[in-house]
Amino acid sequence: MAMTQEGGVQYEPVAEIGGGAYGTxxxxxxxxxxxxxxxxxxxxxxxxxxxxxxxxxxxxxxxxxxxxxxxxxxxxxxxxxxxxxxxxxxxxxxxxHVDQDLKTYLEKAPAPGLPVSRIKDLMQQLLCGLSFLHSNRVLHRDLKPENILVTSRGQVKLADFGLARIYSCHMALTPVVVTLWYRSPEVLLQSTYATPVDIWSTGCIFAEMFRRKPLFCGESEVDQLTKIFSVIGLPSEEEWPTDVTLSRRNFSPQSPQPITDYVPELREDGADLLLKMLTFDPLRRISALKAQEHRFFSEHTGNS
Amino acid sequence: MAHVEVPSLLERHAARRTFPMLARTKVCRSLFGPVDHEELNREMKQKLQEISERERSRWNFNFENNSPLPGNYEWEEVGARCVPDFYRDSGRCGVKPRTALINHVKVESAECAGENAEPEVVRPAAEVNQENRSGALNGTPTCARKKRRSRSVQESPRSSSTQITDFFPKRKRSAESSSIPVEITPRKRIRW
Known part of the structure; x- marks a missing residue:
């Protein structure tokens, strides 16, 4: 275009140079x-x-x-x-520009992990942003620690939502396999889905805030589902979505395990919230708005 | 002309659509006399340039060749590893996406071939996902659930052959699918 004549003839187009794996x-x-x-x-x-x-x-x-x-x-x-x-x-x-994401933030957290009060604050902000998106009829769909930014003042900012259509070609091209770890069962089963998918991801992230490592690290869709069911139990035949090709019979029967086996730092109220977020049936999963009102947030830090 | 405030993307889109549409239709109603394509083209280019200029001076950055200019913003080029992943460029969309995508699908299918009887299913789901954002715009998960189902039923025949009934719901659903038939075909191919 005509613009190039004035401004930057002396510059090389960076995109071409930095088109490799890292770029600038x-x-x-x-x-x-x-x-x-x-x-x-x-x-x-x-x-x-x-x-x-x-x-x-x-x-x-x-x-x-x-x-x-x-x-x-x-x-x-x-x-x-x-x-x-x-x-x-x-x-x-x-x-x-925000300096770090939740992934880095958790990695940097010193040994015993984040204090519960900090986790509550982070979760409250995360849910607040999510409620906002959901009330504006926007799904995030790819919520994970990498696209939750945390400012130096501890403010949580959701990023990377609503860009799916713009990026779609990019995501398919990325050599790095898109992580399955925060994906909800309905997405993994290729069933229909809506806002509850983000709550599932939020649940996984909630657990990770305590654990400082991901809760379910599957290597394929089926592996991810298997890992999920080994914790929440195999859902009943009635709960299994009807519009999916993957049969429930592919998974071995499992009963739900105590969630505190996986997140020992959780007290009763936190465990209750987490289980409500990690509910298999998306229709029965807690909403962002309801989660914000959960007693986990109302109780004092001291007894939780 | 007077639409200076219209977002640049929209404006560009509208402007670029004028010509192919005229070229395609044989019968045109001439409501405002003959169109001076030369002039229109010139005006459009000028308008686009004005927009670019405005963006450039707002950010003192030349977006065309990625070069900082002197001004309020102190620009620096940092390694992508120094910033959260989110900011990394998604810059490879233009590079032969079709072939690349097909390769990707193959990789993905191979990945779950052992476990899933129908590896092909992987892609349609992603496609459903792509669209679900707007599908989910319609309220409760329950209603989204039903909607999605009916939509995917409609979608499969549309990709192979056009049925007369496709036009009505399509048009109602989104301007995108009805007004740009050209776009649908490549997109379908890309996703599958």
Missing amino acids: VYKARDTQSGQFVALKSVRVQTDQEGLPLSTVREVALLKRLEQFDHPNIVKLMDVCATLRTDQETKVTLVFE
């Missing part, structure tokens, strides 16, 4: 506000009709959510599209 990220500090931003680019294939409408719609949705300025959602400051070729448009998303 552009990050900036606003010298006036001190705020940090970071760029994330997605290259979208276009035809003569321009950008796929799904991408346009997804961006519009993200922009609409942005107007609420929710404290537990990562800020999307701008979306800039540049035509690269006739077949490709680069969409650059300008996000607020």
Whole structure:
């Protein structure tokens, strides 16, 4: 395009150089506000009709959510599209920059692990962000410690939701296998699903906050389900979804194990909340809103 | 012309659609006299340039060639490992996605071939997932559940042949599927 003539002829396009496994990220500090931003680019294939409408719609949705300025959602400051070729448009998303994600945060936590009060706070914020998304009819669908950002002040910010349509080609291309560890049984079984999938993931993350290692580390869909059933028990035939190809008979009968065997740090109220999140039937699984009201959060830190 | 405030993506999309549509239809109603394509093209390019310019000066960053410019924002290029995974570029969408995707599907199928009688099923589920975001927009899980089921039933015939009934629900459901038939075919192929 015409723009290139003025600005950066002396620069090489970084995307081409850094197209390898690691690459680089552009990050900036606003010298006036001190705020940090970071760029994330997605290259979208276009035809003569321009950008796929799904991408346009997804961006519009993200922009609409942005107007609420929710404290537990990562800020999307701008979306800039540049035509690269006739077949490709680069969409650059300008996000607020947060230094670390929950994964790093948990890794850095000193030996005995996070104090329960800290876990409560993190969980409350996580659920608050999730309630917001769900009440705006947005599913996260890929909630995991890597896309939950934690600011230096301990503020939780959900990231990477609503981008599925934009990234879909990227996700399929990533050499790294997309993690199954936080996936709900209905997703693993390829059944229909809705907001409860995020609650399942939140449950797994809740357990991980105590354990500082993931709860279910499956290597395939079936392995993941097997690991899940070894803890929550094999669901009854009535509970098994009817619209799936994978039969219940593929799994050996299991009775539910005490959840405290896996998360010994849990007290009664925490265990109750966790089990409500890790309920097999998505319709009976606790909602984000209800989880926020759970007694786990109302009791004093001292006795939990 | 006056739509300066319209998000750049939408504007670009609308602008780029004008020409192919005219080219395809043989009979056009000329409501506003003949179209000066040259002029329209020029104006569109100018508008796009204005938008890029605005974005560029807002962030003092040249988004076209990824280069920082002097200004309020102090830009630095950091290794992707120094920032949370989330910020890493999803930059490979444009590179032969079809072949690459097919490869991926193969890998995935192979992975669960031992356990799953129908490894192919892996992909449709992902597809359902892709769309479920908007499907789930309609309230309770119960209703989403029913919806999804009817949708996937409709989807399978659509990919192979077009039935007359497809047009009505399709049009109702989303502008995307009805207005861009071109997009559907490659997408189908990609996901499977």
